[in-house]
Amino acid sequence: MSNPVRLSVVGILVVIVFLFYWYEWRPSRVRAECQTSSADEAAALLRSKAAVESNQYLRAEMERAAEKGMFYAEDQERKYQNCLRANGLAK
Structure with missing residues (x-):
């Protein structure tokens, strides 16, 4: 292969790797x-x-739940x- 080819x-491969990183790997991480x-x-x-x-x-129940690693789903989603x-993944 000649040098320009x-x-x-190599340039195309670099672009493909960058696009994979930016749109697939980074967002999943x-x-x-x-x-x-x-x-x-x-x-x-x-x-x-x-x-x-x-x-x-209620305080005792919440403390027991917190000790077990539980939480309110709304708090976690927020x-x-x-x-x-x-x-930068959501608006």
């Missing part, structure tokens, strides 16, 4: 990281909600969407 092939961090943040939020709860029974926005 090799350069063209960001989504996985956002899923993990949003669950942790939602569980921490449940613990903080339990701390300010005035009803003793944290997840905020993380995606912060990383």
Whole structure:
């Protein structure tokens, strides 16, 4: 192969690798990281909600749920969407 042909092939491969990274690999990594961090943040939020709860029974239930790693789905979804926005994957 001549030098310009090799350069063209290398250039095309670089573009393909970059496009794969930007549109496939990076978003999947960001989504996985956002899923993990949003669950942790939602569980921490449940613990903080339990701390300010005035009803003793409800407070105890919320603390037990937080110890098990549970959280409100709405809190987790809100944290997840905020993380995606912060990383440029959602509007």
